[in-house]
Amino acid sequence: MATFTVKDCRQLPTTNYQLPHLKPLTPAQLETWVMQARRHTQEGKLPNYIPLLAQANPNWLAVQIQTVTEQSYNAGDTHCTFPLMSVVKPFILLFLLQQLGAKVVFSHVGMKPSDLPFNSLTQLIADEGFPRNTMINSGAIALCSILPGINAFSRCENLRLWLNQTAGCQLTLDNQMLDSVRSLPNDRNLAITRLLTKAGNIHSPETTLDAYNHVCCLAGTVADLARIGMLLVQAHDAIAPQNRRIVNATMTTCGLYQASARFASEVGLPTKSGVSGAILSIVPTQGAIACYSPGLDETGNSKAGIFLIQQLAQNLNLSIFG
Numbered sequence: 001m002a003t004f005t006v007k008d009c010r011q012l013p014t015t016n017y018q019l020p021h022l023k024p025l026t027p028a029q030l031e032t033w034v035m036q037a038r039r040h041t042q043e044g045k046l047p048n049y050i051p052l053l054a055q056a057n058p059n060w061l062a063v064q065i066q067t068v069t070e071q072s073y074n075a076g077d078t079h080c081t082f083p084l085m086s087v088v089k090p091f092i093l094l095f096l097l098q099q100l101g102a103k104v105v106f107s108h109v110g111m112k113p114s115d116l117p118f119n120s121l122t123q124l125i126a127d128e129g130f131p132r133n134t135m136i137n138s139g140a141i142a143l144c145s146i147l148p149g150i151n152a153f154s155r156c157e158n159l160r161l162w163l164n165q166t167a168g169c170q171l172t173l174d175n176q177m178l179d180s181v182r183s184l185p186n187d188r189n190l191a192i193t194r195l196l197t198k199a200g201n202i203h204s205p206e207t208t209l210d211a212y213n214h215v216c217c218l219a220g221t222v223a224d225l226a227r228i229g230m231l232l233v234q235a236h237d238a239i240a241p242q243n244r245r246i247v248n249a250t251m252t253t254c255g256l257y258q259a260s261a262r263f264a265s266e267v268g269l270p271t272k273s274g275v276s277g278a279i280l281s282i283v284p285t286q287g288a289i290a291c292y293s294p295g296l297d298e299t300g301n302s303k304a305g306i307f308l309i310q311q312l313a314q315n316l317n318l319s320i321f322g
Ligand SMILES: NC(=O)CC[C@H](N)C(=O)O
Pocket: 084, 085, 086, 087, 118, 119, 137, 189, 213, 216, 273, 274, 275, 276, 300
């Protein structure tokens, strides 16, 4: 019987594993998929705990695809500006990994997926005040306590300026949206913040929660969203490869809350959603896909956005899992 030695193993023919390359995409094809996705816009629900989000037009749908070869494709209502809401979470993480390092960041928050909703207090109680991951509210609120800055505005401004400078986009703070967020009490986020404080995880709870509300109201178009997505696609002078990998892995396992595992097997792209209907997928080494459509499914993910990314990923063979 033939035996293998380590040397033999090295000499075995190596299969050239390559990530799938973006197949040529024509504007007409993209228009067709956008038209199909439009049929799903009415199936979603608008959130009503932030009054201004409830005023969005449920028919809006926009997509922007940015590739590493500087090509960009877009279709739909690309003029729409929207708040990032939870789509900002991977970028809070990326910024802090760059500024403070993984050791500090992961002393405040974990890396485990959660099967409970994004604003679950039950999960945080079960975890004794140590948030499961950075993609749910408790994790992002905890991280807002270590954002550099003397007050909520400057913590948000430091993140905004860094993103605009590093990604070449033009995010702005949507003050009207911030007023709207503050206009109704968000008991869940308040209780989460209280528990984080009690557990010794955060200091200055008011400033921290206010900083979280600020960063959720950073706003832009799908073009801006695709640009910040590019920070996670390929090597960048300002970003350590290891940090990019951590953020992509976290988006894959936790980015769509309870729907993350299913989406990973069906679509296979690191993805993050927000309650505004924003959704961002990363195609590592190739490009970023940004969508916006405000109607949400029961998990809080954009109904038409998820459908459109699914279409793109399946038709263009984009899954990172081959
Ligand atoms: N899923 C989300 O986008 C949540 C963000 C929102 N600001 C909240 O705290 O509820």
